[in-house]
Amino acid sequence: MGTKAKVGRKQLLLFTSVILCSLTLGRGAVYTSEPEVRVAENKPAKLSCSYSGFSSPRVEWKFTHGDITSLVCYNNKITASYENRVTFSASGITFHSVTRKDTGTYTCMVSDEGGNTYGEVTVNLIVLVPPSKPTISVPSSATIGNRAVLTCSEKDGSPPSEYFWFKDGVLMPTEPKSNRAFINSSYSLNPKTGELIFDPVSASDAGDYTCEAQNGYGSPMRSDTVHMEAAELNVGGIVAAVLVTLILLGVLIFGIWFAYSRGYFDRLPVRR
Incomplete structure (x- = not known):
């Protein structure tokens, strides 16, 4: 048996186990065949969401990226901000052409009309964009x-x-x-x-x-x-700069003292 066949069998067993456990606990089963989807920018992308155990399933899709959260699908209908870009079906949602801003986590939430049964699954969408010049x-x-x-x-x-x-x-x-x-x-x-x-x-x-x-x-x-x-740290240059500054400051102070001592400031005309 090949590797792909083994992986497929494991996924089938996992899905079957989820369904049986959910039904036993009185919950609907919600799962995805691809928890992570990688697709190039401007290409279509399908995010799958399968479910069972719901009498009248009500499906919602939520998008999360950092602090941003928005509804893609509400009550089995694509919301206004996505209606020209995304198509809803019983097996998931399909982007006609993804952009880099679509990268994030999508949560498929399924409940029945009475709200007694609920389940959800997340799908990570990574839109592939090559790096720019750093x-x-x-x-x-x-x-x-x-x-x-x-x-x-x-x-x-x-x-x-x-x-x-x-x-x-x-x-x-x-x-x-x-x-x-x-x-x-x-x-x-x-x-x-x-x-x-x-x-x-x-x-x-x-x-x-x-x-x-x-x-x-x-x-x-x-x-x-x-x-x-x-x-190297130019210690000599720093010392020389400090000495020059001190000398100039000393000359300035001496000049002011000399002017006061000679009475030059007293001879300045007084404005009236």
């Missing part, structure tokens, strides 16, 4: 011994992209000690957020940085390359 933020100069944060992001990819950093054209591993080229670096890299944090910055961290975004759909996209310098 943008990066890289400091032009980072001070050795200090902390430096580099960021990378793109807004179009669905599912969300993962991010990979390159230094001087070489892929940076998540663990710097695993590659001899980065053994002297001390950084943390988060592929989910795109953050690359040097803590602390070392002289070897100077170089050209590029970020790549990929989500398993479409071609990976790379950012522009940005150069980062790693510079």
